[in-house]
Amino acid sequence: MKGIFSALDRQRFIYLTGVSGKKPAIPTDLNTLEALAKDRMSPEAFAYIAGGAGVETTISNNRHGFDQWQIVPRMLRDVSQCDLSVQLFGQKLPAPLLLSPVGVLEMAHRKADLAVGAAAASLGVPYIFSNQASVAMEKVCEVMSDSPRWFQLYWSRSNELVESLVKRAEACGCGAIVVTLDTTMLGWRLRDLDMAYLPFLRGKGIAQYTSDPVFRRLMQEPDDNSAPAPRQSLTLDTLLSVAELMRAYPGGLLKNVRSRAPLKAVRKFINIYTNPALQWDQLSLLRQYTKLPILLKGILHPDDARNAIDLGIDGIVVSNHGGRQVDGAISTIGALPGIAEAVNRQIPVLLDSGVRCGADMFKALALGANAVCIGRPYVYALALAGEKGVNEVIRNLVADFELTMRLSGCRSIDEITPATVVKSELSK
Numbered sequence: 001m002k003g004i005f006s007a008l009d010r011q012r013f014i015y016l017t018g019v020s021g022k023k024p025a026i027p028t029d030l031n032t033l034e035a036l037a038k039d040r041m042s043p044e045a046f047a048y049i050a051g052g053a054g055v056e057t058t059i060s061n062n063r064h065g066f067d068q069w070q071i072v073p074r075m076l077r078d079v080s081q082c083d084l085s086v087q088l089f090g091q092k093l094p095a096p097l098l099l100s101p102v103g104v105l106e107m108a109h110r111k112a113d114l115a116v117g118a119a120a121a122s123l124g125v126p127y128i129f130s131n132q133a134s135v136a137m138e139k140v141c142e143v144m145s146d147s148p149r150w151f152q153l154y155w156s157r158s159n160e161l162v163e164s165l166v167k168r169a170e171a172c173g174c175g176a177i178v179v180t181l182d183t184t185m186l187g188w189r190l191r192d193l194d195m196a197y198l199p200f201l202r203g204k205g206i207a208q209y210t211s212d213p214v215f216r217r218l219m220q221e222p223d224d225n226s227a228p229a230p231r232q233s234l235t236l237d238t239l240l241s242v243a244e245l246m247r248a249y250p251g252g253l254l255k256n257v258r259s260r261a262p263l264k265a266v267r268k269f270i271n272i273y274t275n276p277a278l279q280w281d282q283l284s285l286l287r288q289y290t291k292l293p294i295l296l297k298g299i300l301h302p303d304d305a306r307n308a309i310d311l312g313i314d315g316i317v318v319s320n321h322g323g324r325q326v327d328g329a330i331s332t333i334g335a336l337p338g339i340a341e342a343v344n345r346q347i348p349v350l351l352d353s354g355v356r357c358g359a360d361m362f363k364a365l366a367l368g369a370n371a372v373c374i375g376r377p378y379v380y381a382l383a384l385a386g387e388k389g390v391n392e393v394i395r396n397l398v399a400d401f402e403l404t405m406r407l408s409g410c411r412s413i414d415e416i417t418p419a420t421v422v423k424s425e426l427s428k
């Protein structure tokens with residue numbers, strides 16, 4: 001068996017350590033992680049991570065979408081050897097798996113992005129740094145050695161800030177820039193609205209901004225587009241929120257209280273971080289800022305995939321943001337065949353949203369994805385067992401994928417073709 005992953009070794013390890021009474025740090029069923037992680041987080045943190053837009057139909061569509069397809073295993077093909085590796089943008093990955101960018105990880109675990117970065121690096125799985133990370137990308141790089149990492153960008157109202165973030169990502173050795181297109185404004189997220197809780201207002205998830213020289217300069221400038229904030233009455237909650245913000249911000253508490261920098265940063269962030277006016281032609285600006293491969297995340301329509309190719313974009317991520325933006329949206333696995341046909345293998349296609357087991361990975365690859373990404377499963381594993389949890393969730397998912405592959409008669413990723421799956425009878 002080539003590569004760092006071996007399903008049989010993982011199985012053997014779990015069963016053998018079980019003889020001396022040891023159980024895995026996290027359960028192997030990624031669907032059960034959510035319920036367990038709930039107990040480890042504040043209600044606000046859990047709502048923010050688990051929640052989706054509206055009545056969360058997109059979240060269930062993502063899951064049910066995978067059930068619409070079934071694998072057709074083939075027999076007697078000598079599956080004693082199997083190669084999981086894939087090439088993406090000149091990098092050889094040990095398996096067709098990446099970690100999606102997820103913001104505000106400090107809500108799940110105090111080591112946040114540092115724990116995820118270390119776990120990803122220990123296995124050589126690329127970690128896509130979030131623009132809303134809890135830890136600045138430079139610090140996460142320090143725990144990742146030269147393991148692959150990419151950077152996810154939100155195109156803010158300031159092109160200067162966009163350029164600065166991209167240049168920092170280059171300096172950090174990121175292998176690609178992933179521009180998330182589906183969040184030109186926040187979705188209508190009922191769980192967060194009912195708790196009246198948005199982490200950014202508490203200074204959480206804005207580390208890429210507060211560590212950025214352009215943002216720090218912009219913080220000192222007045223906003224021309226700021227909507228008047230509702231007057232805050234001075235309650236104990238207000239004071240606690242302000243104290244939380246002062247503590248979360250880099251620098252000492254006293255210094256922050258005196259300079260009011262955290263308040264300025266949050267105000268500037270709110271006014272700058274999304275750009276609903278963004279259009280296709282603006283993306284070409286990014287080419288002037290970087291030579292790195294550029295991927296677009298949030299593509300769900302074949303025509304948008306064609307637009308990406310026409311603009312010379314290097315890859316796309318079929319994603320509905322884990323159901324957090326548009327309620328009642330198409331599942332990503334449902335969108336994939338049409339997009340794969342439009343792309344026709346001209347550029348790599350990645351997929352995330354709802355991937356929870358090896359069979360999901362297999363189906364996505366069969367229907368035209370070059371690799372998949374996971375979001376919430378590694379966040380729940382982080383909440384449950386920190387770096388070790390993230391390491392295990394990756395190992396378990398890849399082991400499950402490898403066995404699905406081999407037991408279906410596939411020895412390499414190329415052999416996972418459309419012919420290996422059929423549309424389920426029930427969905428016709």
Ligand SMILES: Cc1cc2nc3c(=O)[nH]c(=O)nc-3n(C[C@H](O)[C@H](O)[C@H](O)COP(=O)(O)O)c2cc1C
Nearest residue numbers: 049100101102103130132180321322353354375376
């Ligand atoms: C708590 C949370 C925060 C997220 N933050 C970001 C982000 O900062 N940038 C981004 O492009 N996507 C973000 N996403 C979306 C993920 O990158 C990914 O598309 C999604 O989680 C995949 O679906 P899954 O959670 O079902 O695996 C976030 C998702 C969650 C759950």
